[in-house]
Amino acid sequence: MLELLLWPFVAGLVLTAIHAYFGLHVLARGVVFVDLSLAQVAALGLTVAILAGHSVQSEAGYWYAFAFAIGGAMLFALVRPYEKALQQEAVIGIVYAVSASLGVLALDRAPQGAEHIKQLLIGSILTVTPGEVGELALLYAAIGAVHLVFRRPLVEVSFDPPLAAARHRRVFLWDVVFYGSFALVVTSSVRIAGVLLVFSYLIVPAALAGLFARGLRQRLLLAWALGGAVTAAGLYASWTWDLPTGPAIVTAFGAATALVALGFAARKLTTRTAGIFVCAVAALAGLLLAAVPQMGQPWLDALEDIAPPVQTTFLDSGERLTRKEALESIERRSAELARLRALEQDVRWGKIEMEPENTERLRQYLAGISEISAGDQLVLHHLRGKARERQRFALGLPLLLLGAAGLYALVRRR
Amino acid sequence: MIRTLVVALAALAAAAPQAVFAQEKLQVVTTSADLKSLVEAVGGEGVDVESLAAPEQDPHSVEVKPAQLARLRRAALIVRIGLDHEPWLARLPAPGVPVLDVSKSVRLLQAETPRLRVERRAHVHAYGNTHYWLDPYNARPMTASIVAALAALRPAERALFEANRDAFLSRLGEKIAEWETALKPYRGTKVVVVHDSWAYFAERFGLQIVAAAEPHPGVPPSPAELAALFKRMREAGVPILIADPHANPALVRQIEEKGGAKSVTLLPSGPDYIGLFEENVKRLSAALKPG
Numbered sequence: 001m002l003e004l005l006l007w008p009f010v011a012g013l014v015l016t017a018i019h020a021y022f023g024l025h026v027l028a029r030g031v032v033f034v035d036l037s038l039a040q041v042a043a044l045g046l047t048v049a050i051l052a053g054h055s056v057q058s059e060a061g062y063w064y065a066f067a068f069a070i071g072g073a074m075l076f077a078l079v080r081p082y083e084k085a086l087q088q089e090a091v092i093g094i095v096y097a098v099s100a101s102l103g104v105l106a107l108d109r110a111p112q113g114a115e116h117i118k119q120l121l122i123g124s125i126l127t128v129t130p131g132e133v134g135e136l137a138l139l140y141a142a143i144g145a146v147h148l149v150f151r152r153p154l155v156e157v158s159f160d161p162p163l164a165a166a167r168h169r170r171v172f173l174w175d176v177v178f179y180g181s182f183a184l185v186v187t188s189s190v191r192i193a194g195v196l197l198v199f200s201y202l203i204v205p206a207a208l209a210g211l212f213a214r215g216l217r218q219r220l221l222l223a224w225a226l227g228g229a230v231t232a233a234g235l236y237a238s239w240t241w242d243l244p245t246g247p248a249i250v251t252a253f254g255a256a257t258a259l260v261a262l263g264f265a266a267r268k269l270t271t272r273t274a275g276i277f278v279c280a281v282a283a284l285a286g287l288l289l290a291a292v293p294q295m296g297q298p299w300l301d302a303l304e305d306i307a308p309p310v311q312t313t314f315l316d317s318g319e320r321l322t323r324k325e326a327l328e329s330i331e332r333r334s335a336e337l338a339r340l341r342a343l344e345q346d347v348r349w350g351k352i353e354m355e356p357e358n359t360e361r362l363r364q365y366l367a368g369i370s371e372i373s374a375g376d377q378l379v380l381h382h383l384r385g386k387a388r389e390r391q392r393f394a395l396g397l398p399l400l401l402l403g404a405a406g407l408y409a410l411v412r413r414r
Numbered sequence: 415m416i417r418t419l420v421v422a423l424a425a426l427a428a429a430a431p432q433a434v435f436a437q438e439k440l441q442v443v444t445t446s447a448d449l450k451s452l453v454e455a456v457g458g459e460g461v462d463v464e465s466l467a468a469p470e471q472d473p474h475s476v477e478v479k480p481a482q483l484a485r486l487r488r489a490a491l492i493v494r495i496g497l498d499h500e501p502w503l504a505r506l507p508a509p510g511v512p513v514l515d516v517s518k519s520v521r522l523l524q525a526e527t528p529r530l531r532v533e534r535r536a537h538v539h540a541y542g543n544t545h546y547w548l549d550p551y552n553a554r555p556m557t558a559s560i561v562a563a564l565a566a567l568r569p570a571e572r573a574l575f576e577a578n579r580d581a582f583l584s585r586l587g588e589k590i591a592e593w594e595t596a597l598k599p600y601r602g603t604k605v606v607v608v609h610d611s612w613a614y615f616a617e618r619f620g621l622q623i624v625a626a627a628e629p630h631p632g633v634p635p636s637p638a639e640l641a642a643l644f645k646r647m648r649e650a651g652v653p654i655l656i657a658d659p660h661a662n663p664a665l666v667r668q669i670e671e672k673g674g675a676k677s678v679t680l681l682p683s684g685p686d687y688i689g690l691f692e693e694n695v696k697r698l699s700a701a702l703k704p705g
Contacts, residue, residue, distance in 0.1 A: 003641075004637045004640060004641055005637055056663075057663055104477070108477075108479075114471065114472060115472055115659075115660035116660075116663075119662050122634075124634055124662055124664045124665060126634060126635075126637055126640070127662075127664035127665050127667070127668040128664075129667075235637075238636055238637055239636075239637050239638055242636045242638045242639065243636050244633055244634045244635070244636055245634065245636065245637060246634065345646075348622075348624050348625075349604070349624050349625075349646050349649070349650045350604060350624075350650050351649065351650065
């Protein structure tokens with residue numbers, strides 16, 4: 001585990017370090033989608049590089065991408081003074097849509113690049129190499145140093161434009177420095193991690209830190225801690241639940257945001273609002289069960305898994321027996337299936353020698369018992385459907401009435 | 415303006431090819447370059463073929479251009495791979511144009527029952543593996559179905575189509591013998607593939623595919639899947655990894671390093687059917703050659 005996940009984790013820390021910082025700036029400037037837009041411009045640059053005969057992985061490809069991203073960055077710096085007339089977010093959106101479309105037009109002439117560009121935007125943090133992480137760390141340390149040296153004007157221009165104006169800062173120059181270094185960061189990060197992950201590293205830690213801390217330094221420290229923790233959690237989830245790594249980390253960022261939001265909501269929650277919420281959910285669930293029983297009812301499925309009588313009460317004795325037999329058969333076969341699948345794998349990989357006829361027999365036998373297990377699952381599904389028809393009025397209607405009554409009482413109590 | 419355009423387009427679409435160009439070449443549109451090559455081999459001078467997808471393109475997601483759409487609607491015949499290989503074709507309106515689904519003529523691999531498919535999780539090849547043209551023996555039934563379809567449109571030229579097909583199959587037969595000789599020393603070699611597109615090719619030339627690194631295209635493998643793959647590869651000493659041109663280079667590099675296999679990129683599609691195998695056999699035997 002450690003061997004595979006160590007470098008993705010280090011890469012996650014490097015990404016956190018620079019993106020959490022830029023995220024604070026981006027949120028202060030109100031240009032949340034700027035990195036998606038710049039990544040798309042960089043991808044357009046790469047497409048042009050392919051048209052010019054360079055390969056996707058080449059150095060030339062990277063510099064094309066960077067040059068295009070710098071072009072996009074200059075454009076954003078140029079339009080900032082006209083924010084009152086034309087919102088920056090609008091320009092960012094237009095640049096995104098147009099460069100994505102231009103990319104499609106260009107790829108029409110060089111179809112061999114399409115898949116690689118798509119992969120580039122998806123990224124592949126799991127397969128990052130120590131060399132790539134080292135280069136990234138060095139580059140970001142250099143950019144970080146520049147931002148540290150010029151922190152006063154850069155922070156003023158992002159966080160307090162009136163103060164910057166009062167101090168006669170050269171806003172355009174500092175905007176060019178900001179967007180230019182940001183373009184370099186985005187072009188380099190997206191190569192490794194893909195747009196979705198880079199966007200998450202940029203926005204989520206900075207946004208969450210903003211909820212808990214005031215000062216810039218405190219927010220940055222908190223964002224770093226959050227980014228590191230979420231990276232570790234995402235990698236752990238990816239390993240434990242067998243999930244693709246990049247999307248798992250992005251989802252971990254989403255879960256962290258949801259948890260914080262729930263925490264804030266819970267703090268403001270009174271008994272009455274909680275009651276209204278519970279009653280409304282109960283009434284809605286009851287209504288759906290009564291109106292469309294065959295629609296998926298995940299809450300009832302889960303409840304039946306925990307407490308089978310919720311279902312079996314609505315089955316007759318013959319159906320209950322069939323259900324019991326199907327469940328036993330699935331349980332019995334699942335162990336055998338797992339054993340035979342492992343055996344088939346061992347034979348396939350040459351760990352165990354087996355005659356070709358026996359290999360074929362094993363394959364057929366596996367297919368056969370998989371079929372029977374799938375059949376048992378269908379039986380269970382069918383019985384669940386039968387129970388639903390009966391739960392419809394015996395469970396759905398009371399739930400609807402109870403929920404509605406509770407809701408009515410709570411709303412009137414005001 | 416728009417109205418004129420619509421009227422012009424409608425007139426274009428209504429111009430029935432059979433009526434106007436009775437003695438002209440048959441206009442055929444295929445969904446892949448390989449099918450184009452086979453239709454040309456059978457139809458010879460009597461057909462004019464265009465493929466909607468270029469060989470380098472991902473065949474699952476093709477964006478058709480207006481000129482191609484116009485050609486499709488005017489076509490006398492559409493030839494497709496079938497199954498779920500070209501989902502985009504269903505959205506193209508070409509009413510009245512006969513469609514030849516070549517998959518109906520061949521024996522399919524990995525065509526499990528729907529219930530087992532559910533158990534195997536998401537699967538792009540939901541009705542059987544679609545890369546059947548990568549077994550050169552399948553060219554026989556495939557070209558037979560093409561002859562039947564062309565002859566139905568031009569009954570007078572059936573003998574010509576048959577003769578073209580025989581000449582092509584005899585050329586192919588000689589080549590197949592060469593390819594089988596070239597790859598004979600490596601029969602039974604275990605290979606790992608990045609995508610599940612080489613089942614037919616491997617079966618024909620006696621390679622044993624033990625695993626696909628990215629079973630679901632577009633979804634990167636999880637760390638646990640990769641760790642298991644590397645362990646198995648090292649234990650079994652798998653010498654070769656077959657990648658597609660679309661494969662993620664970072665993933666290929668990592669499997670090479672950690673699984674201890676050499677990678678070779680084979681082409682799943684090409685403008686010349688025989689040339690495609692020629693190239694793939696050349697690449698594969700070079701990669702498998704010891705030392």
